[in-house]
Amino acid sequence: MKKTDRPVYMIGVAAELCGVHPQTLRQYERIGLVNPARVGTKNRLYSDEDIQRVRQIQRLTQDMGVNLAGVEIILRLLDDMEEQRQEFDRAMDEYVVEVEARVQQLLSNSTAPIRADGSLLPVPRHRTPRKPEL
Secondary structure, three states: OOHHHOOOEEHHHHHHHHOOOHHHHHHHHHOOOOOOEEEOOOEEEEOHHHHHHHHHHHHHHHHOOOOHHHHHHHHHHHHHHHHHHHHHHHHHHHHHHHHHHHHHHHHHOOOOOOOOOOOOOOOOOOOOOOOOOO
């Protein structure tokens, strides 16, 4: 569990941090925009990621005029994009490891000169950008 997704804030503190009423947080949870951790049957605990998500919802609704149905669609698309970004980065890392192993195997069976200044396959360590902040 990352530090940012550790549930630590009770609903009152979370509401104060976000500048909303606790009822607003309950509504966001009811419609599935936020999913705080539960302690027992009644107590909700919000993480820093939950707080950021509520602030993002507030920006979309108050600053950009998006209704909650639109917010739900936007957040789902952003979450999907982030999942795809992470999947792409994992696949690219696996590909680089596989290709470097193949090149190493080919070079170990040949008399070709080998670079001494770095990796066998100079692939830039590119990372796709994270989801945009709204």
